[in-house]
Amino acid sequence: MLCTRDGYLAFISMQSWMFISSFEEFREDFLSKASIVSMAHIGERGFDSIGGAVVSTTAFVANNRAEPDKTGIFIKLTDGRNEMEKSALLLSVASRTNVSAMFKVSAADLARIPGTPIAYWTSESVRLAFSNGEPLGSMAYPRKGNTTTDNARFLRFWPEVSICDTSFDEKSDEAFTSGDKTWAPYNKGGGYRKWHGFNDFLINWKGGGAEIKAIPHSVIANEKFFFTPGWTWSTVSTGRFAVRAFGPGYVFDNGGCCIFGKRELLDKVGPFMNSSVFTALFSEINPTLNFQSGEVAKVPVVDKLFTLKVHSGHAIAKSDWDAYETSWDFTTLPLLSPDYRGDTLEASYARLRAHWQGMTDAMQRLEEENNRIFIDAYGLQDELTPEVPLEEITLTCNPAYRYGVKGSEEDRETRLRADTMAEFLSYAVGCMFGRYSLDAPGLILANQGERLEDYLARIPEPSFVPDADNVIPVLDGDWFADDITERFRLFLRVTFGEAHFRENLRYVEEALGKDIRKYFTRDFYADHVKRYKKRPIYWMFSSPKGTFNALIYMHRYRGDTVSVLLNDYLREFISKLIAERERLEKLSDDPTATQGQRTKALKEAGVVAKQIDELNEWEREVIFPLAQQQIEIDLDDGVKANYPKFGSALKKIPGLEAKDD
Missing domain, CATH: 3.40.50.150 (Vaccinia Virus protein VP39)
Incomplete structure (x- = not known):
């Protein structure tokens, strides 16, 4: 005492x-x-x-x-x-x-x-809700999940692995195991997003998670709920509480707690948990940003909940999530959808932007109506209002959510248009490698070692033919016929026609704030690494000073890919640079040229000479030895294990070596 x-x-x-x-x-x-x-x-x-x-x-x-x-x-x-x-x-x-x-x-x-x-600070109305209601945990099952003890070993960002080794929607552990697949969807949390999304990760659940279970200090919690539909939330968040629906097929993490129950109950519980009423009640129990399943179970549910006619925003949110290539249910770029196609890229974007605004407005109306219903049911009219701020409409197509509201609306619109054009270019590169096709929805080449022949077996007469050898140069000029800039220009002509080609190209460049070649050589790879969460599927071979750059697609990588890059591109590029240096040296001594022309040519010849020296050394010390090794990769090992095998041949990814959460 x-x-x-x-x-x-x-x-x-x-x-x-x-x-x-x-x-x-x-x-x-x-x-x-x-x-x-x-x-x-x-x-x-x-x-x-x-x-x-x-x-x-x-x-x-x-x-x-x-x-x-x-x-x-x-x-x-x-x-x-x-x-x-x-x-x-x-x-x-x-x-x-x-x-x-x-x-x-x-x-x-x-x-x-x-x-x-x-x-x-709790009001009497809120206390009455707790006194009169039944705990959510008495009718549904909020649960926490796994602790693998080694996420780097057992988890993958879904694009890293072969799609044929993944099963996304099995209804039971037994069905998954009998299918002899390795990877299953994994709820692992994420940021602040309601209704649907953050379906990013896979877990190695081969043999019912045998490798994980073999680790003595691993924790497999609530396994009977695996592969069961429900709602999930981020256990630790920097924003408000929010739940997202998921179908059958998922295993879940302690960082992505879930709630399960009968379908008719979950249809009410999900909208309730995404309402302002749930947030208010939950904050009384737990005013922190750590949302454990035990606290969720204590939130009171009134009898009226089961008779309320509430609305789910899941369909809208899923449509939004699947509109981006980082969703495993992505089919095609909305900008190329017949629903929004205009005569020009600018007209198409305007139609798509109007559609996005309609989605955002519809979701805001839906959530505010739900709030009204739940506020009335709980008698909290004096405590809460139904309004939902625009930045809390958690759709990627909503710039107020995507970028926040600190800047101006004009700034947000500028960023949205630029990002949409960058996504257009990213999809174009996917088509160049055969990951996607303009002629069929979804993934085409997404398994280890696939080739152009596999693509043509599925798409015999493509409107845009993928790159044949899985090497696409990214250079400062038109040195190769399959240079990435030239390939994109062809892609733009195929998708939007020749008549408006220059207008469309200008529109893309104005949105990006630079010409296409500069974007590809300076910004594309950084954007790709960010889009794929530091687990890029296109890898950039890059010389020390960036004189030579070329992309490959890791799913199409083969033991001879580096040899192709060496013999058909790097050495060829060096030969072209030698010819260019000789041309410039000749011009610098040409008596018919002006003094200014000769001086400029001499200076440029010196620059090219240094580039040749850089590439000769890189070939000798790095690329040639790699080509001789014919390194093999295994997609199941993930980017983090495979990328470093190529050392200084590949562009460095800051943070790749960081410990996985």
Whole structure:
């Protein structure tokens, strides 16, 4: 005991004991023996000498006597952004000029919320909801999942592996195992997104997860729910709570908790969990950004929930998610869809942008209507409003969500158009490699070692023929017929016609803010690495100073690919540079040329000579030895294991070696 019976204790501490579940027993024991007389909830940034949001504190006075019905005085200072603002707020409450930050609550009131969090700000309407409702966990099954202990070994970003070794929708563990597949979808959390999305990862579940289970300290939790449909959320998030629907076929992680139940129940629970009412109720139990399944289970559900006619935004959100090539259900680029095609690229984008705005508006109306329904059902009209800010409409096609609202609307529109054109170029490169086709939906070449022959077996008469040898030069000029810039120009002609070719090319370049060649040589690969979460599927062979660059598609990589790059491209390019140097040297000595022309030619000849030296050394020290080794890769090992095998031949990816979460 720190004080005598009926004595008083003044204390300042971290605030964690007030809320998190690991202190639940402590709170119940403490309030059964003592009562809080007063509390100043300081929160973070209460001490200027401690920078940032490192320490979150509370100061309180307790009486060593339990009086459950006696009210204590609580002062909420968490809105103050620094020591001075919190001090001013405290003084305003003390002088009665500000009563909005002061609350009078008894221990009995606190105990009405499951887990007895010190949620002193809770209204009587919210307390009634907890008193009258049934815990969500009594009718559905919120659960946490696996801890593999070695994510780098067992998880993959889905584009990394062969699609033929993946099964996306098996209805049971037995069905998956009997299909002799390796990779299954894996719920692992993500950022803030509602209804659908963040379907990025696969887990090695071959033989029912035999390799993972063989590790003594791995944790396979709630396995009976694997391959069952439900809703998932990010256990740790930087934003608000949100759930996303998933179908059969998934295994799940502790970072991607899930809730399961009967279909008719889940049809109500999902929209409820994406509502402002659920957020408000959940924040009473857990005002942190760590959303554990045990806390979710405590949220009260009223009887009316089962009769409400609510709406799901899943179809809209899935359509949005699948419109991008990083979705495994991606079929074709919306910009090329007949639904939005105009005579020009500009007209097509305008139609697509109008469609995106319609999707965003429809989702906002749907979510606000759901909020109205749930607010009425819980009697929280005085607590909550149904409005949903535009930036919380979590569709990628919504620039307010995608980029945030700090900048202007004009800036967001400019970024959206630029990113859409970059996605157009990325899809074009996919068609160049045969990953996609203009003549068939979805993935075409997406298995290890596939070749042009495999593509032609599926698409006998393609309107745009993929690259034959899986090497596409990315250079500063038209040195090769299959140079990436020339290939894109052909792609643009095929997709939008010859009549408006120059207009369309100009539109792309204006959107990107640079000409196509500069984009491909300077920005494309960085964009690709970012789009594929530092697990690129197109690999950039790049000389030390970037004089020579060429892309390959890792799924089409073969043991002789580096030899093809060496003999058909690098050495050929060096020969062309030697010829160019000789031309420039000749021009520098040409008496018929002007002095300016001769001086410029001499300077350029010196630059080319240095480029030749760079490439000769790179060939000798790096590329030729690699070509002799005929390195083999296994897509199942992932980019992180395969990419470093090529050392300095490939463009460095910052962060590739970082530990996987």
